[in-house]
Amino acid sequence: MLKQQVAQAVIETALKTGGDFAEIFLEDRRNNNMMMLSGKVEMANSNRLHGAGVRVFAGTRSVYVHTNDTSEAGLIACAKRAAAAISAKTDYQAQQLAYSQCENVHIIKELPSQVTGARKVEKMRAAQGVINTFNEIAQASINYLDSEQRVWIANSEGLFTSDLRVYTRFSVSAIASNGTENQSGFFGPGGMQGFEIFDRHIDPEFVARKAAKMAVTMLHAPLCPAGQMPVVIDNGFGGVIFHEACGHSLEATSVAPGNSEFCGKLGQKIAADCVTAIDDGTMLNEWGSENIDDEGMKPTKLVLIENGILKNYMIDKLNARKMGMAPTGNGRRQGYMFAPTSRMRNTYIAAGTDGEAEMIATMGDGLYAKSMGGGSVDPSTGKFNFVVNEGYWVKDGRIVHPVRGASLIGRGSDILMKIDRVGRNMQMAQGNCGSMSGTVPTNVGQPMIRVSSVTVGGAK
Numbered sequence: 001m002l003k004q005q006v007a008q009a010v011i012e013t014a015l016k017t018g019g020d021f022a023e024i025f026l027e028d029r030r031n032n033n034m035m036m037l038s039g040k041v042e043m044a045n046s047n048r049l050h051g052a053g054v055r056v057f058a059g060t061r062s063v064y065v066h067t068n069d070t071s072e073a074g075l076i077a078c079a080k081r082a083a084a085a086i087s088a089k090t091d092y093q094a095q096q097l098a099y100s101q102c103e104n105v106h107i108i109k110e111l112p113s114q115v116t117g118a119r120k121v122e123k124m125r126a127a128q129g130v131i132n133t134f135n136e137i138a139q140a141s142i143n144y145l146d147s148e149q150r151v152w153i154a155n156s157e158g159l160f161t162s163d164l165r166v167y168t169r170f171s172v173s174a175i176a177s178n179g180t181e182n183q184s185g186f187f188g189p190g191g192m193q194g195f196e197i198f199d200r201h202i203d204p205e206f207v208a209r210k211a212a213k214m215a216v217t218m219l220h221a222p223l224c225p226a227g228q229m230p231v232v233i234d235n236g237f238g239g240v241i242f243h244e245a246c247g248h249s250l251e252a253t254s255v256a257p258g259n260s261e262f263c264g265k266l267g268q269k270i271a272a273d274c275v276t277a278i279d280d281g282t283m284l285n286e287w288g289s290e291n292i293d294d295e296g297m298k299p300t301k302l303v304l305i306e307n308g309i310l311k312n313y314m315i316d317k318l319n320a321r322k323m324g325m326a327p328t329g330n331g332r333r334q335g336y337m338f339a340p341t342s343r344m345r346n347t348y349i350a351a352g353t354d355g356e357a358e359m360i361a362t363m364g365d366g367l368y369a370k371s372m373g374g375g376s377v378d379p380s381t382g383k384f385n386f387v388v389n390e391g392y393w394v395k396d397g398r399i400v401h402p403v404r405g406a407s408l409i410g411r412g413s414d415i416l417m418k419i420d421r422v423g424r425n426m427q428m429a430q431g432n433c434g435s436m437s438g439t440v441p442t443n444v445g446q447p448m449i450r451v452s453s454v455t456v457g458g459a460k
Helices: 004-014 072-084 117-131 204-219 236-250 317-323 356-361 412-417
Strands: 021-037 040-058 061-067 137-155 159-177 182-187 227-233 277-280 301-306 346-349 366-378 383-395 398-403 407-411 419-422 427-435 438-446 449-457
Touching (some): 021 117, 040 072, 182 204, 236 366, 236 383, 236 412
Parallel strands (some): 227 366
Antiparallel strands (some): 137 159, 227 449, 277 346, 366 383, 419 449, 427 438
């Protein structure tokens, strides 16, 4: 843990060369990861990550130094190294720290560290039992992971607080094969929850069945036609399109240096009237939620786009200075080895009023993207390319057969304007997002949406 008098001394040391803000972040994290491959536990790994980082601002300049020596001497030495990189004339005096325990709204009923390995393996064996019923599944990887992260955060504005973050996730990756060709399926739900997540939200047999069915379905699917066409994108992981193609362009890491296609567009129309998009860190026990962010701020429910109008950016403390705006509780980092920056949390397109069946029935010929995969995006232009993991061909408004090899190609600002239907059932899916402050857990989500026209890359 971090003692108050030590934190105060570290902050004052960090400010001695003229900085006007200083912060210390101390982390103690325990991770557990197990993998079952073809019915055998091939890996069981436990590790502990412990260390601290000191950050100093001088105006819009920032220095970050980290260490795994969390003794008082080690932390003071770390602060001196950070201060040595700052030379300013500011005579800023740190405020006295006053400890305030953050409110824990994400109740944990059963800490994973108190659960035996045998109980965790039971969940994996239940999933393997389902996999065994699919003759065409050549191999399946079943993964269980949990993490318990304790953090202490203090800064020169008088903040001193701590938090406990608990994450649990269960995933299945299945490969179907006919001897000459392979197709894969994946499903990996998780949450900011303890082992009770298996009573509430995760059924290992359902997870395995969903991954295996996806792989087998795609194994027998013909190649997807290519061209410009309407596309219906399903809920849940379909939200990765907004996350990648638009969400990153609304983070201050892109906006502050002028590297976003949405720079200077607050209050302007950037999406269709039916589109409202939100980044919410307050959702109970969700994968991307938090009690406080990694700068000690309380989480917010931030409306990014409202009825097509750009309302907010996601802003951390340093970029708030650069932009002349207030931080929004989006300061996040992978761990003590990274300085925080603006990151998404639970980011989704809000539910609309359109019927899912009507979307497909009135689309003519096109693609129904049931499950999205990975891809790439350039935040400065919004250009993206995403794989469709599970897709179906629609003919005259009817789903006729699955298709494989499809990808969606376009630009974030274009796709936002071409959304003409937004369904009623918003769902989320879990992922890990990488950026300059490392990899953090994030949710992506949306109801089913329809894009009137988008380029579909296909193998046919």
